[in-house]
Amino acid sequence: MDKEITNKKFWEKVAKLYTPMQERKNANLYRELCEIISKLLNEDMQVLELACGTGQLTFPLCKKVSSWEATDFSEKMIEEAKTRASNLPVTFTVQDATNLPYEDGRFDTIVIANALHIMPNPDKALTEIRRVLKKGGLLIAPTFVYDEKINKIRIWIMERIGFHTFHKWKSDEYVEFIRKNGFDIINSSVIAGEMLPECILICKT
Numbered sequence: 463m464d465k466e467i468t469n470k471k472f473w474e475k476v477a478k479l480y481t482p483m484q485e486r487k488n489a490n491l492y493r494e495l496c497e498i499i500s501k502l503l504n505e506d507m508q509v510l511e512l513a514c515g516t517g518q519l520t521f522p523l524c525k526k527v528s529s530w531e532a533t534d535f536s537e538k539m540i541e542e543a544k545t546r547a548s549n550l551p552v553t554f555t556v557q558d559a560t561n562l563p564y565e566d567g568r569f570d571t572i573v574i575a576n577a578l579h580i581m582p583n584p585d586k587a588l589t590e591i592r593r594v595l596k597k598g599g600l601l602i603a604p605t606f607v608y609d610e611k612i613n614k615i616r617i618w619i620m621e622r623i624g625f626h627t628f629h630k631w632k633s634d635e636y637v638e639f640i641r642k643n644g645f646d647i648i649n650s651s652v653i654a655g656e657m658l659p660e661c662i663l664i665c666k667t
Contacts, residue, residue, distance in 0.1 A: 513577030533557035560586040588643040606658040633661040
């Protein structure tokens, strides 16, 4: 079976468990991510979030900007996110990051967290991101990398139940991949995670 289809089935299957799982295992990671990202946002920004999951970044950050559109390729993830929205100023839609419906130069900022490494063709997503970003727009792209200590047992378990990683970048390889796809790196940092380290890239077109 195609790995991309298997991955989608995995996220559909775990959607209802995803929020408590992240709150239990990655709360500190997402808290740190929110602190870093919030400093880059302002009330005039129109933001697109790709691969939003059930809203781990969406809900803490969406009030800081003019508009926040949160998307994911999993219908179940979006359904679960909507149940938690509680009248927050955010729009949830199901979208394919490699084929976005928006006009050119629509957004000031795009956030895509922990997703590029599990896409078979992340370069296609970056092409679309460049297209819908305004000139000089901001790309915020934290992604799990294979530097330092990794939790091999947990990764093995996830792969056994249907989760697949297409790209096991080290942080320097990830930086080079983003750069080769037309982005200038403003800042790069690596923080610890429960399963894998996280490389946080702040980029401009």
